[in-house]
Amino acid sequence: MRAREVVAVLGAGVMGAGIARVFARAGHEVRVFDVDPAAAARAAESAGASAHDSVEGAVDGATIVLEAAPERLELKQALLAQVEAANAEAIIASNTSSIAPDALAAGMRDPSRLVIAHFFNPADTVPLVEVVPGPATPVATVERMTALLTAAGKTAVPLAQQVEGFIANRLQAALYREAMHLVELGIATPEQVDLAVTAGLGPRWALAGPFEVMDLGGLDVWTSVADGILPTLGDASAAPAMLRDRAARGDLGAKTGEGFLPRDADAPARFAARLAALLEARAAIDGG
Ligand SMILES: NC(=O)C1=CN([C@@H]2O[C@H](COP(=O)(O)OP(=O)(O)OC[C@H]3O[C@@H](n4cnc5c(N)ncnc54)[C@H](O)[C@@H]3O)[C@@H](O)[C@H]2O)C=CC1
Numbered sequence: 001m002r003a004r005e006v007v008a009v010l011g012a013g014v015m016g017a018g019i020a021r022v023f024a025r026a027g028h029e030v031r032v033f034d035v036d037p038a039a040a041a042r043a044a045e046s047a048g049a050s051a052h053d054s055v056e057g058a059v060d061g062a063t064i065v066l067e068a069a070p071e072r073l074e075l076k077q078a079l080l081a082q083v084e085a086a087n088a089e090a091i092i093a094s095n096t097s098s099i100a101p102d103a104l105a106a107g108m109r110d111p112s113r114l115v116i117a118h119f120f121n122p123a124d125t126v127p128l129v130e131v132v133p134g135p136a137t138p139v140a141t142v143e144r145m146t147a148l149l150t151a152a153g154k155t156a157v158p159l160a161q162q163v164e165g166f167i168a169n170r171l172q173a174a175l176y177r178e179a180m181h182l183v184e185l186g187i188a189t190p191e192q193v194d195l196a197v198t199a200g201l202g203p204r205w206a207l208a209g210p211f212e213v214m215d216l217g218g219l220d221v222w223t224s225v226a227d228g229i230l231p232t233l234g235d236a237s238a239a240p241a242m243l244r245d246r247a248a249r250g251d252l253g254a255k256t257g258e259g260f261l262p263r264d265a266d267a268p269a270r271f272a273a274r275l276a277a278l279l280e281a282r283a284a285i286d287g288g
């Protein structure tokens with residue numbers, strides 16, 4: 001890993017702006033590009049980075065390219081092609097939430113340059129970054145990205161191989177599918193489901209993951225629970241109507257103020273501040 005990388009962040013929205021701050025705070029040179037120049041300028045200012053008005057300008061001489069454009073396969077593939085044409089050397093990391101690297105790299109001249117570096121929202125607060133190789137990604141690239149992220153203070157978790165949604169989003173998707181199923185059945189409101197997590201599951205999950213929780217609860221008990229519950233879970237294989245319909249009418253949540261629950265424009269900032277305080281408290285519990 002180089003002492004000081006030159007990191008080009010492409011896409012300066014919810015995630016890209018935070019990713020730019022992560023690498024800038026770690027002492028790397030950071031450049032930002034966005035098709036919306038105002039977004040690039042805001043992100044660059046908040047990170048102490050430089051804003052660029054073209055992909056080519058941002059990636060020229062870059063050693064790491066971090067793609068954080070919208071979750072649309074064709075858009076990402078076109079952007080990766082622009083990067084390859086303008087930079088022959090950099091590692092290209094995508095912050096995609098769910099797209100398997102081999103699908104992203106399908107049109108690339110050199111798929112070995114691609115790795116997934118999946119940050120979590122807010123990117124400069126949540127420690128986890130999943131590092132996911134595609135079939136052509138060398139181990140050395142996974143190791144270099146993992147080392148870079150670890151040195152930047154993140155908790156980098158390398159996966160052995162690719163799978164759609166990686167670890168955390170597969171777990172989130174399973175949970176969110178059942179959360180929406182419970183609301184669709186009229187069992188609970190969104191507020192009640194959220195409270196069951198924040199007053200019960202969430203605090204435990206901040207300290208113990210599913211396998212540790214099962215060990216703590218007893219694998220005999222969990223065997224009975226799994227046998228009893230699994231056959232009754234919702235089995236939606238696509239976004240349920242209550243999610244898709246809201247997105248289709250432009251109720252996008254914090255982005256627009258209306259989603260499942262009313263959100264004002266400051267909600268993401270308040271959440272990030274409370275999350276940072278919680279992580280600091282956990283660090284104190286764990287001995288710093
Ligand atoms: N929002 C979230 O909670 C998380 C999102 N992600 C992933 O990160 C990526 C970005 O997501 P968000 O930041 O939420 O999206 P966003 O919509 O907030 O930001 C995307 C940015 O990309 C820009 N953009 C559009 N086309 C572009 C292009 N061709 N080149 C450069 N920039 C372009 C847009 O102007 C926008 O500013 C997606 O792949 C998403 O799945 C990953 C983790 C969490």
Ligand SMILES: O=C(O)[C@@H](O)C(=O)[C@H](O)[C@@H](O)CO
Nearest residue numbers: 096097119120121168169172
């Ligand atoms: O939760 C996160 O920050 C990440 O797992 C994501 O990728 C987002 O949830 C994304 O899937 C939707 O915002």
